[in-house]
Amino acid sequence: MSERPVREALTGRVIFEIGSPDARCVEPPVLDVPMADVSTALGGQARSSTPLLPQVAEVDLARHYAHLAEANFGVDNGFYPLGSCTMKYNPKINEWACRLPGFAGTHPYQPTETVQGVIELMVGLQDALAEVAGLPAVTLQPAAGAHGELTGLMCIRAYHTANGDARKRVIIPDSAHGTNPATVAMCGYEVTTVPSDESGGVDLDALRSVLDTDVAALMLTNPNTLGLFDENILAITDALHSVGALAYYDGANMNAVMGKARPGDMGFDVMHYNLHKTFSTPHGGGGPGSGAVAVRDTLAAFLPGPIAVRAEDGSFEFHTPEQSIGRVRSFHGNVGVLVRAYAYIRALGGAGLEEASEQAVLSANYMQEKLKVAYDLPQDRTCMHEFVLSGKRLRKEYGVRTLDVAKRLLDYGYHPPTIYFPLIVEEAMMIEPTETEGKATLDRFIEVMLRIAEEAKNDPDLLHGAPYDTPVRRLDEAGAVKNLDVVWSPEEV
Numbered sequence: 001m002s003e004r005p006v007r008e009a010l011t012g013r014v015i016f017e018i019g020s021p022d023a024r025c026v027e028p029p030v031l032d033v034p035m036a037d038v039s040t041a042l043g044g045q046a047r048s049s050t051p052l053l054p055q056v057a058e059v060d061l062a063r064h065y066a067h068l069a070e071a072n073f074g075v076d077n078g079f080y081p082l083g084s085c086t087m088k089y090n091p092k093i094n095e096w097a098c099r100l101p102g103f104a105g106t107h108p109y110q111p112t113e114t115v116q117g118v119i120e121l122m123v124g125l126q127d128a129l130a131e132v133a134g135l136p137a138v139t140l141q142p143a144a145g146a147h148g149e150l151t152g153l154m155c156i157r158a159y160h161t162a163n164g165d166a167r168k169r170v171i172i173p174d175s176a177h178g179t180n181p182a183t184v185a186m187c188g189y190e191v192t193t194v195p196s197d198e199s200g201g202v203d204l205d206a207l208r209s210v211l212d213t214d215v216a217a218l219m220l221t222n223p224n225t226l227g228l229f230d231e232n233i234l235a236i237t238d239a240l241h242s243v244g245a246l247a248y249y250d251g252a253n254m255n256a257v258m259g260k261a262r263p264g265d266m267g268f269d270v271m272h273y274n275l276h277k278t279f280s281t282p283h284g285g286g287g288p289g290s291g292a293v294a295v296r297d298t299l300a301a302f303l304p305g306p307i308a309v310r311a312e313d314g315s316f317e318f319h320t321p322e323q324s325i326g327r328v329r330s331f332h333g334n335v336g337v338l339v340r341a342y343a344y345i346r347a348l349g350g351a352g353l354e355e356a357s358e359q360a361v362l363s364a365n366y367m368q369e370k371l372k373v374a375y376d377l378p379q380d381r382t383c384m385h386e387f388v389l390s391g392k393r394l395r396k397e398y399g400v401r402t403l404d405v406a407k408r409l410l411d412y413g414y415h416p417p418t419i420y421f422p423l424i425v426e427e428a429m430m431i432e433p434t435e436t437e438g439k440a441t442l443d444r445f446i447e448v449m450l451r452i453a454e455e456a457k458n459d460p461d462l463l464h465g466a467p468y469d470t471p472v473r474r475l476d477e478a479g480a481v482k483n484l485d486v487v488w489s490p491e492e493v
């Protein structure tokens with residue numbers, strides 16, 4: 001494919017460069033009151049020159065925002081199999097619900113008797129999450145998955161401290177999500193890593209060999225970053241409890257198991273959800289999320305407060321548990337995300353949540369089977385909501401790397417999968433189709449992945465040069481992060 005000129009409108013002109021001094025979006029009404037002198041009112045502090053603001057017609061403003069949206073890739077543009085991120089389609093009715101004035105227009109300082117509906121919704125969501133977790137007490141405060149991990153681990157520390165038991169270490173399997181060891185370090189614990197066994201689960205002997213009364217907990221990402229459900233999960237939680245340690249379940253990817261199996265029933269004491277993944281909130285780019293945490297009753301007293309509760313007279317109020325670790329966020333968490341999650345859960349019901357998990361797992365296994373002929377599959381067993389391929393063979397035989405495959409996918413209009421993660425797989429591609437994609441989309445993506453494997457064989461340089469059809473080509477990715485320049489000044493015109 002030859003290089004194609006990028007459309008003029010997408011060449012990165014900023015809004016200051018379109019429009020003209022005469023252009024207007026709105027005409028203010030003719031002044032019918034005496035003109036006031038602003039500088040007097042501001043005690044002589046008014047600016048002396050007019051601010052440089054863009055002046056554009058409404059049509060240009062509309063195009064400006066539409067072009068910005070087009071330059072980005074989102075779930076509403078196309079298939080987005082970014083493993084571990086659950087970039088599934090978010091029903092628009094959730095957006096409608098969270099924008100209802102009774103939710104969007106409330107203020108956290110309002111007296112509780114004026115926001116009964118919001119608190120009732122929070123109680124309803126806590127009940128639903130407790131049910132899915134098999135763990136009775138829930139906080140909705142944490143603002144993201146990693147924040148939920150920190151909150152959960154702080155509760156674990158408070159629990160041990162209350163028992164006069166100062167423990168030092170937290171065990172992390174090498175197939176854990178990267179935020180798990182980061183959380184451990186942030187909480188002031190030491191990380192002890194345990195390796196995976198041949199089948200991709202936690203190596204039980206290795207786990208037993210590092211267990212003693214210095215261990216505060218183990219954090220298990222399940223399904224793990226290979227997309228696998230740990231087959232020894234009950235033996236793992238038993239082993240922990242036998243030395244007085246607690247079991248933490250990273251439930252960011254509950255769309256693989258909800259309605260089928262409950263962390264509480266598997267022996268876990270604490271878990272976090274990613275409401276912005278599993279329960280459908282648009283996410284990415286650091287937008288608002290929710291890392292709700294559920295705990296066993298023995299840990300309920302340590303949860304952050306305030307927590308929404310139903311009072312004896314049937315009204316709704318907030319309550320802070322006696323031995324609470326305190327607040328982990330201002331006010332009551334990201335309430336807009338809570339409303340979306342509640343709307344999603346109520347729309348699907350218990351049976352619908354279970355069906356969502358079934359679809360997520362079926363789609364991933366379908367794709368894994370179809371793609372393993374052209375790519376390496378390090379763990380050839382039934383996967384959960386995602387699976388990990390390796391581009392090892394393409395690299396060895398044709399000098400094509402996983403990065404090249406990912407860039408080539410952009411030309412075909414797909415967001416690439418997560419690449420080079422997990423670290424335990426060489427040239428990794430972590431693919432998560434999610435439950436919201438139809439079979440036709442899965443089939444088209446499979447076809448494109450097979451075609452790219454052929455291209456790698458027949459014309460490796462085609463892949464080395466990709467992408468050809470995007471607003472920008474290959475970026476200096478480290479530079480784009482480290483030397484990000486988002487300030488525009490008039491001199492640049």
Ligand SMILES: *Cc1c(COP(=O)(O)O)cnc(C)c1O
Nearest residue numbers: 084144145146177179221252289
């Ligand atoms: C996404 C994810 C996290 C972190 O969630 P954030 O909301 O990005 O902080 C943690 N664990 C797993 C398994 C995840 O997939």
